Amino acid sequence: MVKVNEHYLKLKAGYLFPEIGRRVKAYSESHPDIKVIRLGIGDVTRPLVPAVIEAFHQGVDDMANGETFHGYGPEQGYEWLAKVVIDKAYKPLGVELKASEVFISDGSKCDTSNILDIFGLDNRVAICDPVYPVYNDTNVMLGRTGEVDARGYYSGLVYLPCVAENNFTPAFPEEPVDLIYLCYPNNPTGTVASREQLQGWVDYALANDAVILFDAAYEAFITEPDIPHSIYEIPGARKCAIEFRSFSKTAGFTGVRCGLTVIPEELTAKTASGERIKLNALWNRRQTTKFNGVSFPVQKAAAAVYSDEGWAQVQGVIDYYMENARIIREGLGQAGITCFGGVSAPYIWLKTPQGMASWDFFDKLLNECHVVGTPGSGFGPSGEGYFRLSAFGGRENVQEAVKRICGKWGK
Numbered sequence: 208m209v210k211v212n213e214h215y216l217k218l219k220a221g222y223l224f225p226e227i228g229r230r231v232k233a234y235s236e237s238h239p240d241i242k243v244i245r246l247g248i249g250d251v252t253r254p255l256v257p258a259v260i261e262a263f264h265q266g267v268d269d270m271a272n273g274e275t276f277h278g279y280g281p282e283q284g285y286e287w288l289a290k291v292v293i294d295k296a297y298k299p300l301g302v303e304l305k306a307s308e309v310f311i312s313d314g315s316k317c318d319t320s321n322i323l324d325i326f327g328l329d330n331r332v333a334i335c336d337p338v339y340p341v342y343n344d345t346n347v348m349l350g351r352t353g354e355v356d357a358r359g360y361y362s363g364l365v366y367l368p369c370v371a372e373n374n375f376t377p378a379f380p381e382e383p384v385d386l387i388y389l390c391y392p393n394n395p396t397g398t399v400a401s402r403e404q405l406q407g408w409v410d411y412a413l414a415n416d417a418v419i420l421f422d423a424a425y426e427a428f429i430t431e432p433d434i435p436h437s438i439y440e441i442p443g444a445r446k447c448a449i450e451f452r453s454f455s456k457t458a459g460f461t462g463v464r465c466g467l468t469v470i471p472e473e474l475t476a477k478t479a480s481g482e483r484i485k486l487n488a489l490w491n492r493r494q495t496t497k498f499n500g501v502s503f504p505v506q507k508a509a510a511a512v513y514s515d516e517g518w519a520q521v522q523g524v525i526d527y528y529m530e531n532a533r534i535i536r537e538g539l540g541q542a543g544i545t546c547f548g549g550v551s552a553p554y555i556w557l558k559t560p561q562g563m564a565s566w567d568f569f570d571k572l573l574n575e576c577h578v579v580g581t582p583g584s585g586f587g588p589s590g591e592g593y594f595r596l597s598a599f600g601g602r603e604n605v606q607e608a609v610k611r612i613c614g615k616w617g618k
C-alpha cells in the first residue's frame with residue numbers, strides 16, 4: 208500500500224503566498240470594479256533591462272544554429288558565468304573564490320531547500336522568527352521536526368526571535384545548534400546585519416562546528432556603506448558558511464530563474480565516525496545527480512547583468528525600487544505608523560496600527576484600502592503584530608497605496 212510522506216501533514220494548510228493569492232482572488236472576483244494594489248509577495252514588476260534582453264535573445268539565436276547550439280550544460284553552470292560573478296560581484300568586496308566553488312542554479316528558494324539533502328537529519332537547526340517560510344517548512348517536510356504547537360513553533364527546531372525589542376537581532380541559541388539560517392538583508396523585516404554581528408555568528412559557528420546557511424538574495428539592495436554584501440567578507444566564514452545569491456530580485460529574474468550557491472573548498476562537516484567531508488564535493492554530487500543545470504539562454508542573460516552596460520541599467524531598476532521603499536517608509540512614518548527596514552532592503556516591516564493582529568490588518572487593508580501586503584505572523588509567531596509591504600511595485604501604485612493607508616490609518 209502506497210504511503211504519503213506524513214511529515215507534509217504537519218504543515219499548516221498552505222504556503223503563505225498562495226494563501227494570500229487565494230484571499231485576494233476571492234476579493235477581486237467579488238469586487239471586479241475595485242483596483243487592488245499588490246505589495247504582498249516580493250515579486251518584481253519592472254521588465255528585464257535592455258542589455259539582459261539582448262544577451263537573452265542572442266542565447267536563443269545561438270540555440271537555432273548548429274554551430275552554436277548547446278545541449279546539456281554543466282550541472283554546476285557554465286564556468287564563464289561563475290567567473291563573471293566572481294570578478295564582478297565578489298572581487299570588489301575583497302572576496303576571492305574559485306569557479307569550482309560557485310554552483311549556478313535556478314534560484315535560491317530551491318537551493319536553500321535542496322541544501323538540506325547533504326546534511327544529516329540529526330543536525331539541530333536554528334532559524335530566525337519571523338523567517339522566510341521556506342527554511343521552516345522544508346525542515347518539516349524532511350522530518351526534522353515534530354508537530355507544531357499552539358503558538359506555531361515546530362518541536363525540534365530552534366527559533367531565534369527577531370522583534371523591535373531586540374532590534375531584530377537574533378541572540379545566539381541557548382542550546383548548541385549545527386545549522387543556522389541567516390538572511391541579510393533580511394526577509395521579511397528588511398533589516399541588515401553589521402560586520403560585527405556577522406563576525407559574531409561566524410565566531411559562533413566556528414566555535415560550535417556549525418554551518419551558516421547565508422541567504423544573500425537581497426544584497427544588491429544595500430545602500431549603507433558599511434554593511435557586508437557577502438558572508439565571506441567576514442574572516443573565518445570560508446570555513447563555516449554557505450552563501451546563496453539570486454538574480455531574481457537583483458535583476459528581475461523571478462520569472463526567468465537563475466541563482467547561485469557558493470561552497471568554499473575548505474568547508475567540511477563530520478561523518479558519524481568523525482571523518483571530515485568536503486561539503487563542496489557533496490553538493491556537487493547532489494547537483495550532478497538531481498539537477499541538469501540552467502538553460503543556456505538564461506545563463507547568457509545572467510552574465511549580461513554584470514556587463515558594464517547591464518549593471519548600470521540594473522542599478523537603475525534597483526534605485527527605482529529603493530525610491531519606492533523610501534516613499535513607503537517615510538510616508539507611513541510621517542503618518543505615525545512605526546516602520547522598520549526599507550533602507551537597505553526592498554521590504555518595509557511595520558507595526559500594525561492599534562496593535563491589530565497581522566491577519567486582521569491584512570483583511571482590513573484589503574477590504575478598506577484595497578492594498579495587499581503580507582501578514583507578519585505568516586513568517587512566524589514573532590511576526591504577529593507586524594506587517595510587510597514590498598517595494599517592488601510600480602511607482603504610481605506605491606504612491607497610491609501609501610495615500611490610501613495614511614488616509615485610513617494615519618494620525
Ligand code: MLT
Nearest residue numbers: 247248249250316339394
Ligand atoms: C517573498 O515575498 O518573501 C519572496 O518573494 C518569496 C520568494 O522569493 O520566494
